[in-house]
Amino acid sequence: MALRYALLALLEATPMSGYELTRQFDASAAYVWHAHHPQIYTELRRMEADGLVEAEEAPRGAGATKRHYFITDPGCDELLRWVSEVVEPARERDAAYLKATYFEFGSFDLVRRHLRSHLEHYERMAVRWQLHADQLERRDTLLLRQRLAHAPRHAQAAIVAFKVHVYRGLTERAHTEVRWARQGLELVDRLESEAGLPADETVYHPTPPKRSTT
Amino acid sequence: MALRYALLALLEATPMSGYELTRQFDASAAYVWHAHHPQIYTELRRMEADGLVEAEEAPRGAGATKRHYFITDPGCDELLRWVSEVVEPARERDAAYLKATYFEFGSFDLVRRHLRSHLEHYERMAVRWQLHADQLERRDTLLLRQRLAHAPRHAQAAIVAFKVHVYRGLTERAHTEVRWARQGLELVDRLESEAGLPADETVYHPTPPKRSTT
Structure with missing residues (x-):
């Protein structure tokens, strides 16, 4: 359901065609809530059926039209209702950390590959999130300018600051992950020299327990 | 699918009944990958059908039996295969941060409630994860002792250290979230005094755009 609210919030900035919505989504909300374009089109049709958005035909070049949402x-009310709901944060469901709990079922070199992939991903994300936070702080995205253009003066600082706070938070998270991966790589070096195992040998090969079939 | 691997890894430590498995899950893997008990029983039946686990009837009190898994x-092979797979970290899907991007659709007091709930949740989780990391470091959980009892000597330090690394990482994450929520609360105070709005008034009330129906 989160996707629905992200799309409503985008359309609150300005009416858009489905195509423009996917573009704007990729350049903003997708950094916090990832979704694929077919999911966006499906959700948009559902939102139209639920009366949260309406479509209008707009001219598009020579005789063609496009739908503007x-x-x-009711869409505005739904947005307010969503934000008014204070929910308990979601319980942890982290596939990467779950696997990291059982790294002994791999070799030290395999563990290095896992941790380097983690490190590189979050180094990239840290840059992306930080750039976006800087851009928002300068009020330098099309969507934010459209949003501010019809927002009352007293609300403008908050509209900008809440978004910047989220992207600064994501950047800090990425730094935390980068540190975790680096500490993991140091740990692997230490464990490897202590265990005296070849780097490509499985540290611990699981075997089924002996059965007490009586 | 992550749940399947968590259960296989638990059963690698020692054979268990379904009930014991849910108890051990709650006291370990659930901190990283949350799941409800009915999901665990469903997955256990699927794993049995797929030949990854086998059940054996064991006596249980006066004349009754229980199933031990x-x-x-093939279950051990599946565990090795899972750990050998290096996958790109999952893209962000954070419902709390998504909502925080649009906090202007709430009042400053509402935003405080959101951030305090976030803060309290991660303060609790930081304590829980840290206690678990300490316990693992002292080799002081039943499951870890069972696991180490049949693991080769050269693998024991790694088995412990990888688990401690995960829970120390989760603790750091929780601290990052606590800092983020505190900074958010400071931000709300600042924005509130600048905007001069009553604490319970919606900062920005969205309205549908004027339609250019021609």
Whole structure:
């Protein structure tokens, strides 16, 4: 359901075609809530059926038209309702950390590959999130400018600051992950020299227990 | 699918009944990969159908029996295969941060409630994860002792250290979230005094755009 609210919030900035919405999504909300374009089109049709958005045909070049989506009054209410809901944070479900709990079922070199992949991913994300936070702080995205253009003066600082706070938070998270991966790589070096195992040998090969079939 | 691997890894430590498995899951893997008990029983039946675990009837009190689950050779292979797979970290999907991007659709007091709930959750989780890391470091959980009892000497330090590394990492993550929520609370105070709005008034009330129906 989170996708629905992300799309409503985007359409609150300005009416858009489905195509523009996917582009704007990729350049903003996708950094916090990843979704694929077919999911966006499906959700948009559902939102239209639920009366949260309405479509209007707009001219597009020579004789063609495109559909423009507008947020409706019920759509605005739904956005307010969503933000008003204080929910318990989601419980942890981290596939990478789960696997890292059982790294002994791999070789030290395999563990290095896992940790380097983690490290590189979060180094990339840290740069991306930080650039986006800087851009928002300078009020330098099309979407933010469209949003601020019709927002009351007293709300503008908050509209900008809440978004910057989220992207600074994500950047800090990425730094935490980078540190974790680096500490992991140091740990592997230490364990490897202590265990005296070849780097490509499985540290611990699981075997089924002896059965007490009586 | 992650749940399957968590259960296989638990059963690699020692054979267990379904009930014991849910108890051990709650006291270990659930801190990294949350799942409900009915999901565990469903997955256990699927794993049995796939030949990854086998059940054996064991006596239980006066005349009754209980089913004990054992990991099989294909189960051990599946565990090794899972750990050998280096995958790109999952893209961000964070419902709390998504909502925080649009906090202007709430009042400053509402935003405080969101951030305090976030803060309290991660303060609790930091304590829980840290206690678990300490316990693992002292080799002081039943499951870890069972696991180490049949693991070769050269693998024991790694088995412990990889688990401690995961829980220390989760603790650091929790600290990062606590800092983020605290910075958010400071931000709200600042924005509130600048905006001069009542604490319970919606900062920005969205309205549908004017339609250019021509």
